[in-house]
Amino acid sequence: MRTVEEHQAVVNALLPASPEETVPLAAAHGRVLARDVVARVPLPGFDNSAMDGYAARWAEVGGAGHSPVRLPVAEDIPAGRTDVVLLEPGTVHRIMTGAPLPPGADVVVPVESTDGGTDVVELRDCPPAGSHLRRAGEDIAAGTVALAAGAPLGASQLGLAAAVGATGLPVRRRPRVLVLSTGSELVAPGEELAPGQIYESNSTLLAAAVDEAGGLPRRLHFVPDDVDQFLATVRAELATADLLVTSGGVSAGAYEVVKDAFRTLGTVEFGKVAMQPGGPQGAGTVDGVPVITLPGNPVSAFVSFEVFVRPALRRALGHADPDRLRVPARLAGPLRSPAGRRQFLRGRYDGGVVSQVGGPGSHLVAHLARANCLVVVPEDVTGLPAGAEVDVVLIEGALR
Ligand SMILES: Nc1nc2c(c(=O)[nH]1)N[C@H]1C(S)=C(S)[C@@H](COP(=O)(O)OP(=O)(O)OC[C@H]3O[C@@H](n4cnc5c(N)ncnc54)[C@H](O)[C@@H]3O)O[C@H]1N2
Numbered sequence: 324m325r326t327v328e329e330h331q332a333v334v335n336a337l338l339p340a341s342p343e344e345t346v347p348l349a350a351a352h353g354r355v356l357a358r359d360v361v362a363r364v365p366l367p368g369f370d371n372s373a374m375d376g377y378a379a380r381w382a383e384v385g386g387a388g389h390s391p392v393r394l395p396v397a398e399d400i401p402a403g404r405t406d407v408v409l410l411e412p413g414t415v416h417r418i419m420t421g422a423p424l425p426p427g428a429d430v431v432v433p434v435e436s437t438d439g440g441t442d443v444v445e446l447r448d449c450p451p452a453g454s455h456l457r458r459a460g461e462d463i464a465a466g467t468v469a470l471a472a473g474a475p476l477g478a479s480q481l482g483l484a485a486a487v488g489a490t491g492l493p494v495r496r497r498p499r500v501l502v503l504s505t506g507s508e509l510v511a512p513g514e515e516l517a518p519g520q521i522y523e524s525n526s527t528l529l530a531a532a533v534d535e536a537g538g539l540p541r542r543l544h545f546v547p548d549d550v551d552q553f554l555a556t557v558r559a560e561l562a563t564a565d566l567l568v569t570s571g572g573v574s575a576g577a578y579e580v581v582k583d584a585f586r587t588l589g590t591v592e593f594g595k596v597a598m599q600p601g602g603p604q605g606a607g608t609v610d611g612v613p614v615i616t617l618p619g620n621p622v623s624a625f626v627s628f629e630v631f632v633r634p635a636l637r638r639a640l641g642h643a644d645p646d647r648l649r650v651p652a653r654l655a656g657p658l659r660s661p662a663g664r665r666q667f668l669r670g671r672y673d674g675g676v677v678s679q680v681g682g683p684g685s686h687l688v689a690h691l692a693r694a695n696c697l698v699v700v701p702e703d704v705t706g707l708p709a710g711a712e713v714d715v716v717l718i719e720g721a722l723r
């Protein structure tokens with residue numbers, strides 16, 4: 324039996340780094356930066372005002388004996404004014420937030436501390452020297468790294484990229500991932516169920532998981548437990564993919580379609596991994612395309628994707644940190660775990676405490692949908708009391 328880490332290494336080795344492409348900023352949302360982005364301009368780009376008010380020489384308006392003071396307003400500087408005007412001694416400039424600070428000014432008096440005059444202004448309270456000024460380069464200097472390779476590109480990163488003048492960003496191409504479910508009991512949602520049939524749900528779950536991991540999913544129509552049909556589908560579709568993920572047909576039954584089919588085609592190796600759920604696993608290549616075969620129980624498929632496929636996809640995308648956030652938590656109640664297997668129980672984590680959601684059964688999809696974390700119980704632990712510390716892996720929805 325393989326350890327979790329051994330199978331992770333096998334899966335990681337299957338997925339090479341995805342090739343680079345440059346895309347417009349909006350299209351880079353949710354992607355991963357492939358190369359460092361260097362700031363072409365400093366931020367702020369020039370000394371400017373942080374308040375609507377009056378730019379002044381502090382020595383003339385601040386400190387004891389200067390309050391209130393009346394001075395002529397020599398210039399009006401709205402944001403966007405591009406000419407440079409010196410602040411002559413004995414004058415002030417009316418200035419707006421974001422407008423360039425005139426040379427000579429070392430304080431901005433907010434309009435609320437004045438009478439708002441446009442020819443002559445009365446300044447009532449002057450803040451300390453240097454107040455309400457934003458200095459060129461105090462956020463980032465020109466020529467320095469604004470965004471490092473491996474950074475996930477969310478709203479704030481894209482905002483920064485635009486702020487330093489980037490129009491496009493180098494990212495890694497999203498791997499094209501085919502998702503293929505197997506099982507003669509499966510029926511498409513929306514159709515009538517006969518006794519013994521169930522709605523096919525793994526391809527929906529896995530395609531969404533691929534999308535969340537940064538891949539480009541394509542759900543193939545599920546196939547029954549029929550080796551010829553399965554192989555026909557694989558052969559017809561595989562050339563368009565960077566990865567094929569299958570579900571079902573890999574355990575010990577009489578009709579293990581995935582196992583049986585890949586005995587005749589490709590290099591996929593099947594075996595057990597010392598974990599629960601997600602024991603039966605397979606990985607290899609078919610016609611040079613990586614193939615990962617996940618067990619059919621829906622919770623097993625989800626957990627297997629989390630443990631093996633998600634980090635491998637994110638690594639291929641160049642993520643600086645391909646793994647989920649893992650934090651310590653106190654158990655709200657006791658739990659039991661099988662010896663020799665790493666268990667990934669479903670849990671709800673809140674404020675440092677985790678409660679188990681449902682039992683260990685890998686068919687419990689409603690409980691899975693209520694979970695916001697996986698509780699990791701090591702291979703050598705068979706039971707833990709309430710209050711014991713465990714590691715939890717935060718999955719969707721855990722971070723509010
Ligand atoms: N004798 C043994 N039986 C089983 C073993 C074993 O070691 N010896 N392992 C068990 C474990 S653990 C798992 S996990 C499953 C894995 O089996 P398969 O990958 O072959 O999956 P199936 O048998 O096809 O399905 C299992 C279960 O999941 C349901 N299923 C499958 N596909 C879907 C889908 N696309 N959408 C919704 N539900 C799906 C299926 O109906 C079954 O209930 O094997 C155990 N058995």
Ligand code: MOO
Pocket residue numbers: 598599600601602603618620623685
């Ligand atoms: O190992 Mo199976 O994946 O528990 O349900």
